[in-house]
Amino acid sequence: MKYSAIFFLIIIVSITGCTPSNKTEDKIIYDVVFREDLAGTYEKWKTADDRFGFYYTFTDRGRGPEYREEISLNKQHFITAQTVKGVNYLKVSVDESFSSTDATATSKNLMGTAKGDFYGDKLYFRYDGSPAVYEILAQLLLKSETGKVKLYPEGEAELTKKIPLKLSNGSPVELLVINGLDLDPTYLWMMGDQMVGKIAGNLHIVRKDLSDMRLEMKKMQGDIEDESLLEVAKSLTHKINKVVIQNVNVFTAGGALLPNRDVFVEGSTLKGIHPAGTKAPEKNAELIDGTGKTLLPGMFDMHTHNDKFRGILYLAGGITSVRDMANNKQLKSLAAQFNNNEILGPRIVAYCGIIDGSGPYANQRNVVENLEEGLAEIQDYKDLGYQQIKLYSSIRPEWVSPLTNKAHQLGMRVSGHIPAYMTATQAINQGYDEIQHINMLFLNFLPDTIDTRTPLRFTMPAQHGADLDINSKAYQDFVKLLKTKHILVDPTVAIFENMLLAQTGELSPTYQAVANRFPIVDQRSFYTGGLSKEGDQVTRYKASFDKMLAVVYDLYKNGVPIVPGTDGLPGFLYHRELELYVQAGIPAADVLKMATITSAEITGVSQSTGSIEAGKQADLILIDGNPLEQISDIRKIEWTMKGGHLYHAKDLYSSLGVKHFK
Numbered sequence: 001m002k003y004s005a006i007f008f009l010i011i012i013v014s015i016t017g018c019t020p021s022n023k024t025e026d027k028i029i030y031d032v033v034f035r036e037d038l039a040g041t042y043e044k045w046k047t048a049d050d051r052f053g054f055y056y057t058f059t060d061r062g063r064g065p066e067y068r069e070e071i072s073l074n075k076q077h078f079i080t081a082q083t084v085k086g087v088n089y090l091k092v093s094v095d096e097s098f099s100s101t102d103a104t105a106t107s108k109n110l111m112g113t114a115k116g117d118f119y120g121d122k123l124y125f126r127y128d129g130s131p132a133v134y135e136i137l138a139q140l141l142l143k144s145e146t147g148k149v150k151l152y153p154e155g156e157a158e159l160t161k162k163i164p165l166k167l168s169n170g171s172p173v174e175l176l177v178i179n180g181l182d183l184d185p186t187y188l189w190m191m192g193d194q195m196v197g198k199i200a201g202n203l204h205i206v207r208k209d210l211s212d213m214r215l216e217m218k219k220m221q222g223d224i225e226d227e228s229l230l231e232v233a234k235s236l237t238h239k240i241n242k243v244v245i246q247n248v249n250v251f252t253a254g255g256a257l258l259p260n261r262d263v264f265v266e267g268s269t270l271k272g273i274h275p276a277g278t279k280a281p282e283k284n285a286e287l288i289d290g291t292g293k294t295l296l297p298g299m300f301d302m303h304t305h306n307d308k309f310r311g312i313l314y315l316a317g318g319i320t321s322v323r324d325m326a327n328n329k330q331l332k333s334l335a336a337q338f339n340n341n342e343i344l345g346p347r348i349v350a351y352c353g354i355i356d357g358s359g360p361y362a363n364q365r366n367v368v369e370n371l372e373e374g375l376a377e378i379q380d381y382k383d384l385g386y387q388q389i390k391l392y393s394s395i396r397p398e399w400v401s402p403l404t405n406k407a408h409q410l411g412m413r414v415s416g417h418i419p420a421y422m423t424a425t426q427a428i429n430q431g432y433d434e435i436q437h438i439n440m441l442f443l444n445f446l447p448d449t450i451d452t453r454t455p456l457r458f459t460m461p462a463q464h465g466a467d468l469d470i471n472s473k474a475y476q477d478f479v480k481l482l483k484t485k486h487i488l489v490d491p492t493v494a495i496f497e498n499m500l501l502a503q504t505g506e507l508s509p510t511y512q513a514v515a516n517r518f519p520i521v522d523q524r525s526f527y528t529g530g531l532s533k534e535g536d537q538v539t540r541y542k543a544s545f546d547k548m549l550a551v552v553y554d555l556y557k558n559g560v561p562i563v564p565g566t567d568g569l570p571g572f573l574y575h576r577e578l579e580l581y582v583q584a585g586i587p588a589a590d591v592l593k594m595a596t597i598t599s600a601e602i603t604g605v606s607q608s609t610g611s612i613e614a615g616k617q618a619d620l621i622l623i624d625g626n627p628l629e630q631i632s633d634i635r636k637i638e639w640t641m642k643g644g645h646l647y648h649a650k651d652l653y654s655s656l657g658v659k660h661f662k
Helices: 002-016 132-143 208-236 311-316 331-339 371-383 397-409 424-429 438-445 456-467 473-484 493-501 520-525 536-557 572-584 588-602 631-635 649-654
Strands: 028-034 037-048 051-058 066-073 079-087 093-100 104-109 112-117 148-152 156-166 172-179 186-191 194-200 203-207 242-251 257-266 269-275 286-289 294-297 299-304 319-324 347-357 388-391 413-416 434-436 488-490 620-623 637-642 645-648
Touching: 028 051, 028 208, 066 132, 132 148, 132 156, 132 172, 132 186, 132 194, 172 208, 186 208, 194 208, 203 208, 242 620, 257 294, 294 588, 299 588, 311 319, 311 637, 311 649, 319 588, 319 637, 331 347, 347 371, 371 397, 388 397, 397 413, 397 424, 424 434, 424 438, 424 473, 434 438, 438 456, 438 473, 438 493, 438 536, 456 493, 456 536, 473 536, 493 536, 493 572, 536 572, 572 588, 572 631, 637 649, 645 649
Parallel strands: 242 286, 242 294, 299 319, 319 347, 347 388, 388 413, 413 434, 434 488
Antiparallel strands: 028 037, 028 203, 037 051, 051 066, 066 079, 079 093, 093 104, 104 112, 148 156, 156 172, 172 186, 186 194, 194 203, 242 257, 257 269, 294 620, 620 637, 637 645
16 A cells, blocks of 8 residues: 555656656546445546646446546646536536636636636636546645635635544545535545545545545544534524514414414423413513514425435425435434434434345445345344335336335335336335335336336436326326325425426526525536427427426325425425425415425324424424415525524525525
8 A cells, every 4th residue: 555655646746746747648546436336437637737637427327427628727726728528417418618818718618608807816617527626726725825715707715624634544634624615515635735535425536546545534524524513503503491482473284374373482392372462471581573474383305315414404494304215324323413403404203214226227325136135124224213115216126015015014114216117006006105206107107118227217207298198097097096005205396397497508497596595606506407408308398397297286186195305405495396386286385284294294293293283392483474375485484493492594504605585
């Protein structure tokens, strides 16, 4: 290992600094690990004194980017020219460029072509591309006297921490913490001024000679992240003693609005609800004016994949309880951190363990090679206290019946994607209790020869969904099957709105109401488009999405239970999900019931939460408006109560660089 490290350091010197070289074979290579599997590579090399080449790719179930990139730097180390070619995560073509003269820059990207003033003192931050820009940014930040670097065309990044560390192999490294790019801090591992690693969630990019150190680096970074998040939790938490929310309109479990009520809270318990002014508050009680505002129970997001950074967004968005629909087996540790307020986040009230079969499109988490391993995984999840099993697309169809039988014997529910070469009807008849994602229902009416492990599970419903006849016998028989067998549907329509309607270079309708509240790099993601589409596909995909909403309403009308979930950006995407249900035709009161008491009943916690009743947990949200009259008011959250703590949404958002609605 020692000689390997020395070898790489010699290459670094030749590539980045002292000796000019035209040898493109002198590459520095990084492993790209996704969900603990080697999934790709990142390579960089020097082509001239101030020019560098890069290649970056990884795969994820048939998706994943592939970029070839060239960058030129000036003497101050700012980018003066850049090209990026390839495909993004959804396999949409990317052809981006940036060039500059003494006072002008020209950029061509998914937003079109633009010119602006440029004097070589701001860092162009590409829309799509390799990790190269992060290393360049780190080098600039390390040299900056202020610890800040201006971005082009707008924005600013700041180096907030520089932590010296030593790996067990003796390598001295520094962990940089950078804010201003994204909702989450950016963590970069440096050796001198060279990036040796970038670890972000499930995606790890580590220089090849340090790959054996990756898990150690992950653990060290994780501990530092936890310490930082604990500091945030302490600073943004207001402990509740006695609180009275006065003259507020209260949403009931029946879907009505009780006007002008005083709601009494003590610690984590809701003590009583009284007509305004009829019960005097105690002298030491904190008084909150609720005039003209709406008090709702904390909401439930029924399709989440939790991590420690995004928990704060759930609370800011009024979501106090979630159902986790696939994660690692250390999830209960994170749940304990949420519950103990060590990290800000919701209650995880239901745990769903994922199982997938092996193959090129496997989920890369809890993959089994045979039925026996699958049965053992179910027992393992049961022993961990999970209530549900989620089967994924690469499960063999012949395994479904024995797997569901095993889960049911253990008192567990079964849900998931419909395995490839199987229909939803077959999966239901073999034991499914629930189906994730609206596209899986549409695939029921397409040939079962479609390999739905691949992106065909998205593109086929997008292309043919418009043809589904909801008055046909086949469709109506299917709806009867759903109702008769009490099949729960988790449609996640907001992600399909973005996938089917969003156009490259245009603001996605899914995020239109909130995009300008986000940091610059996040804002850009709202313009990247969904599935690749051109010509007639644009109107075709729009018609298919409209049909998806029609099916959601038809399921509601026929009494098929629906739960609101996101499988995406916490809070913001959930609000859009609720809006789309109302757009589909479901009354706002019933949508809000789905978000609260109905989800509480489904997850088995309705005795303690899900409605505003004396004796229940004071999981509450105050909304500056009336979402029963205007569902978009659901975004106007002033504060959230959970577990005896009050959190001001404005402060939560501000800590992430997100603007409040006011």
